[in-house]
Amino acid sequence: MFSVYKKLFSYIPDRKGLAYLAIFFSALSAMLMAGALYYLYEFLRGLLLSGNTASAAAYALVIVSMMLAGSLLYMTSGVLAHMVAFRLETNLRKRGIDGLMASNFAFFGTSSSGKIRKIIDDNAAETHTIVAHLIPDNVGVVVTPLMIVGLAFVIQPLMGFLLLLLIAIGAWQVKGMVGKPELMSLYAATLENLNSATVEYVRGMQVIKIFKTSVASFKALSQAIQAYSETALQYSFTCRRAYVSFQVLFASYILLLISAFAFLLPEREQLHLLPQFLYLFSVIGLLFTCFMRVMYLGMYQYKAVEVIDKIEQLYQQMTENKVYQGSEEELIDGSLAFQEVSFGYEEDQLILDRLSFRLEANKVYALVGASGSGKSTIAKLMAGFYKAGSGQILLGQKPIESYSQEAAMRQIAFVFQQSKLFKLSIYDNVRLGRPEASREEVMRALDLACCQDILDKFPDREETQIGAEGVHLSGGEMQRLAIARAILKDARLLILDEASASTDVNNEYQIQQAFARLMENKTVIIIAHRLSSIRGVDEILVIDQGRIVERGRDQDLSEKSGLYRRLKELYASADEWRVS
Template identity: 35%
Template sequence: MKKNKEKGMLDFAGNYKYLTYIGCILSGISAVLVLIPFICIWKMAYEIIQVFPNISMVSDLSFYGWEAVIFSVVGIFVYFGALMCTHISAFRTARNMKNESLHYIVKLPIGYFEENGSGKIRRIINECSVQTETFLAHILPDITGAVVTPVAMIVLLMLFDWRLGIISLIPIVISIYFANKMMGKDLVESMKQYQNALDDMNNEAVEYVRGIPVVKTFGQTVFSFENFHDSIEHYKKWAVNYTIKLRIPMCNFTVSINSIFALLIPAGVLLIASAINPNKFISDFIFYIIFTPILTVVMNKIMFSSENFLLAKDATKRINSILSEEILKVAVKNKVPNNATIKFEHVDFSYKGSNNKALDNVSLEIKEGCKVALVGPSGGGKTTVASMIPRFYDVNSGKVTIGGVDIREISNEKLMSMISFVFQNTKLFKTSLFENIRFSKPDASREEVLAAAKAAQCEEIFEKFPDGINSIVGSKGIYLSGGEAQRISLARAILKNAPIILLDEATAFADPENEYKIQKAFEQLIKGKTVLMIAHRLSTIKDADEILVIDKGKIIEKGSHHELLNKKGIYNNMWLDYQTSICWKVKEVG
């Protein structure tokens, strides 16, 4: 299995990262340039104080004024150039992040998407790249300027009157202490929790919105809303606790950073009494009055920029979390199976992060053209068995073969062409019913699609809508029930005409009428195919060539329906329970 080396933010920029470096240098230069107008303003005040009250004797005011304007304009243009450089680099970084992630996820096992959810993956790829782009384009040059500014200011503060300079820096030092209380490892962990909470909310929001048509149309229970609500409550709890935790340090930081005047003014009153040249001291004091508010702005910018840096750093880690996932090993020899016989040989498998085996030394064989059913309690491993065949996941040990060839030695394209899927959670795209069916065979003719739809008992569905098979799913009231959606899915599988059919709870959401039609469609779908079915409705698998009972990742019984009933084991008990449940339903209807 291949893993990518973790990348830093600028690694995604390629050679464009040098524009980021240039942009940061220009931002630092701009930060120095925009300080010069404040010196010019001080010089103007100094000239006025020296000749006061004969202000008319001042001759250099216009010179200092134009000097301030020129340096301001030059500083703005230099900063504009800095932003141009960082924006170009940031856009390239975000584009490369998205491109690499999107190209990479198509190589991941399909099980990865089941584990993480489409909403979470979408947010990581889209919003994390945008977050990184914002940081590189705006925040990073601002941080550079914010760091250069205090260095230049400290030099200037000490240059005029070192006593006032030290007094001005005391609140800054105190504010740095309180800023550190809010930052460090705790802030890194908090930013991680913040992103996790947003991921969860986004994922649940996507699932909830997707479920709205089903909920509104069929009145099904809104479990997805409960999950969405829980994710909101989790975020709310985190946000409130985080706010309370930072309340005192943030108040202390704000008070200290804004208290320069509280020390500077009393100090000025005390020091002027002992000043040898009061006029010069007053002019120096005015410089500090003009200059020190910049320190407050700069320190606030540094603190909030640091938070954005941690967010961007965490966003990059999340992109890397996708790029570090193990991809499916590509078949080197690209062997082609001679037939559609499926065989599991001593297969072990555990899901990521689990200590328990989902499959434990499973061996089975589904001969070409045979129909095998998997039954057993929920969580027993039925769906996991089916997931191994198309390589939704790869086995931890043992092997799965088709036609005697290890599926890891079959190209992904060939393997997918050999398998058709009909799962309980049918996915229909917001396009026409015709295109939804043709999705399994894009080059199919209209006649082929219509024939597959007829075989899947879909004609009645088309008759419900004015545009028939051309009706767009999800628009203008075009919604399908669970059973109708399954018939569209069956039409896809019939059109594909693959030699292997995987059916996972294909009648789970069907009412009796739809179940009858789905069963009729099954007859067309499975003719001459190798079939693996998973079902809780035992009536649908009575005629299977072999039934395998799976529990806790192991096959504990196997045989035909009648053979298993005669064994008086687990399957027999399941059958009796199923018959009892049918009786309850009949009585309810009666």
């Protein structure tokens, strides 16, 4: 358990002192509470055996004072532990956010945002009980038995040996009450699966209601419920025998003591031993409470280890295979080259196999090819979204890994087919491209991206909140705002991945104008199925099964009997197709 808390405290170096103070106050509280029981014994002995009411009154005052002080110290310990717990939760969430900020595109391609959020939020919240409640309780579990057994030996050595025997047997039984670690792991896994399946079921509830189906029809949830119930029952049965025998042990121990006191001792000795018996009777109940806390301690200790492991594993997944790990801040130029680059999303399925090519700075290139040929994969590798399996990618004549992530974010702009806008104003959405930009620069970018008609639609113009009631933007309008963001960024390398594929006819002309302004004095890579939009580019690279099979200008490639010509003919026939 100490190793668990050591790992937890490593996340809160500024609150570690409060944690140790909480431990100290909790230990002092346990000592006072145990001491109050000892003075209860002295109170009863003075009152019953000597009839000294004056000393009994003094002892009563000491008992009340110690119990009040012990309660106040325990409450103080709890407050301090809660302060530590809340800071720990905050820092663990910050750790997760730091990982998200440092992660690359590959991580988001394999992990859903819901799953990431659940791991960070749920596991950070799990630490609350481990720290806020168990720090005071754990200290009490250790200090209380030591104090009451030590005081028992002071009162009567035989009583001390009886308590030691009870503790030894109880400890052996508690070990069985905790359950097998492998079953705890299985129980935790089935519970997590049940939570995930329930979320999916709630999301699909509308479909369930429309078709009037039952929960059994949602196979994943049905199986998750069944697996959880079976595992929970199996886990409970492994703890049953130890738990029942533990309850019997404490009940029978007290019963035997009562029997021995009432029937085996003469009446004159009963009065003499009554204070000792009442002390023993009281501390057995206290020991029972301590043992019950130890039983739950095993479960929470397992949870604590699992919580930290999950967050650390998530952080490792977020930051591993990170592309930008260097310190270079500036590009010599906007050139780009692939040297024997191989890559596959799965280790045994290569999409690119030893691909090599070079793109000169400040020229416009187009990547064309059938779906699945590797165009988008090449673009994502150019942008550093994924790390090449082998070979080298040169950006500005230097390995892409030599740049810092901040430098790459400044020098590379990527406009997707479906651009994302945030729940911010239009102005703030565009300013994300370069947060330090002035208002004049942001407004100029909006103007260059042909966004004036968008602003004219709303009374608040650029201050209009995206996502607010009454704010409706078409796909083409959202794309123009994304282009304005890219214009403001003014990166040296621009990648357009099917950026105009889903635009409507009304927006297409304005978007093409915006693209023309965006592409000035930049190295531009366009991925397009609409071949009519790339006729004027400097060079076209035809991709087939991860290889460049043709390369040249539109006119030159059209004159050859190659793949580009076939694609162009297919595009022309598809464009002329009409429903009769």
